[in-house]
Amino acid sequence: VSPVSSQPVHVEPARKSLLKVILLGDGGVGKSSIMNRYVTNKFDAHLFHTIGVEFLNKTLEVDGNQVTLQIWDTAGQERFRSLRTPFYRGSDCCLLTFSVDDNQSFLNLSNWKKEFIYYADVKEPENFPFVVLGNKVDVTERQVSTEEARLWCQENGEYPYFETSAKDATNVAVAFEEAVHRALAADDKADHLIPTDTVKLHRKPRSATACCS
Numbered sequence: 099v100s101p102v103s104s105q106p107v108h109v110e111p112a113r114k115s116l117l118k119v120i121l122l123g124d125g126g127v128g129k130s131s132i133m134n135r136y137v138t139n140k141f142d143a144h145l146f147h148t149i150g151v152e153f154l155n156k157t158l159e160v161d162g163n164q165v166t167l168q169i170w171d172t173a174g175q176e177r178f179r180s181l182r183t184p185f186y187r188g189s190d191c192c193l194l195t196f197s198v199d200d201n202q203s204f205l206n207l208s209n210w211k212k213e214f215i216y217y218a219d220v221k222e223p224e225n226f227p228f229v230v231l232g233n234k235v236d237v238t239e240r241q242v243s244t245e246e247a248r249l250w251c252q253e254n255g256e257y258p259y260f261e262t263s264a265k266d267a268t269n270v271a272v273a274f275e276e277a278v279h280r281a282l283a284a285d286d287k288a289d290h291l292i293p294t295d296t297v298k299l300h301r302k303p304r305s306a307t308a309c310c311s
């Protein structure tokens with residue numbers, strides 16, 4: 099008779115293999131361009147405004163596992179608000195985006211964060227993984243300094259900050275990689291908060307002597 103463990107069984111939760119990452123920010127800051135740069139490695143200098151939402155998938159390998167990143171690009175213009183907000187739920191990470199040559203888009207970051215938390219119905223906003231992107235760093239006429247942006251990120255939740263250019267590809271891949279790591283880390287943390295009154299399957303059974311004595 100094989101020994102039977104009297105220990106509780108704990109099934110390690112599987113890591114997520116599909117991550118939804120959403121891009122939010124004012125119209126024209128470059129959300130579609132960032133997504134296109136990352137997924138297709140192309141840049142179009144004459145993109146039309148997004149109406150509603152669009153998404154593209156990209157598969158990448160993280161710690162030896164395949165992860166599909168589903169990137170949702172939303173319409174930043176106010177008139178499309180009701181078309182974009184129904185798509186916020188279920189996001190694993192939110193990329194708050196502004197353009198370094200547009201101060202108003204930077205000032206609006208707080209509104210984007212609020213809109214996301216409300217419509218995505220985020221239960222613990224302080225633990226949600228946001229990443230901030232200051233796009234168009236290739237432009238010489240800046241209105242937002244790196245220091246100002248870093249300070250906002252620090253004061254609003256220690257968010258990682260990346261200065262990107264969809265035009266010349268600066269920091270685009272690295273920003274998405276950070277988003278993936280943050281999303282997976284938040285997911286692992288949430289799993290560990292689930293109470294486990296279950297059995298540890300990976301535990302070695304006790305020796306026959308210990309078991310049957």
Ligand SMILES: Nc1nc2c(ncn2[C@@H]2O[C@H](COP(=O)(O)OP(=O)(O)OP(=O)(O)O)[C@@H](O)[C@H]2O)c(=O)[nH]1
Nearest residue numbers: 125126127128129130131143147148174263264265
């Ligand atoms: N110089 C420069 N221009 C950029 C960059 N990213 C985007 N653009 C340009 O900025 C304009 C707006 O870009 P989009 O990607 O359509 O902006 P969006 O945030 O998706 O806009 P909405 O769809 O209205 O929300 C386009 O003309 C782009 O070519 C960048 O990194 N550098």
